[in-house]
Amino acid sequence: xxxxxxxxxxxxxxxxxxxxxxxxxxxxxxxxxxxxxxxxxxxxxxxxxxxxxxxxxxxxxxxxxxxxxxxxxxxxxxxxxxxxxxxxxxxxxxxxxxxxxxxxxxxxxxxxxxxxxxxxxxxxxxxxxxxxxxxxxxxxxxxxxxxxxx
Ligand code: FES
Numbered sequence: 001x002x003x004x005x006x007x008x009x010x011x012x013x014x015x016x017x018x019x020x021x022x023x024x025x026x027x028x029x030x031x032x033x034x035x036x037x038x039x040x041x042x043x044x045x046x047x048x049x050x051x052x053x054x055x056x057x058x059x060x061x062x063x064x065x066x067x068x069x070x071x072x073x074x075x076x077x078x079x080x081x082x083x084x085x086x087x088x089x090x091x092x093x094x095x096x097x098x099x100x101x102x103x104x105x106x107x108x109x110x111x112x113x114x115x116x117x118x119x120x121x122x123x124x125x126x127x128x129x130x131x132x133x134x135x136x137x138x139x140x141x142x143x144x145x146x147x148x149x150x
Pocket of ligand 1: 036037038039040041042043044045046047048057058059060
């Protein structure tokens, strides 16, 4: 039996193993490769998406877990006012280096700024601590979040 949920505003019905990680449902079943596989064990944040507005690790979330939920991915995050400001700020400050982790970084940053419009450095560090960057773009990430906060 298919499991139904919305992705970026569209209802999707996905049949298959209910224990399949959402990360692979998005990438394989729904052909949305923007969400990245990093560690696969919930430690790096590369696979971050929003579930009902909250950042989650899609490698640690099953298809069963998202039944009836509202998922937002990097493909549509810029459609919200906050996501658009974050994305524009990322571009203006030239945040990415290799870029691999940046979808997850942007998803976490957008969730932070939606919840906390004027975050302190401590707020930013706490919210972004689970998103690792091998190129160490952390200072530009923090600057871009502050610039987007205005
Ligand atoms: Fe999910 Fe690393 S791939 S946290």
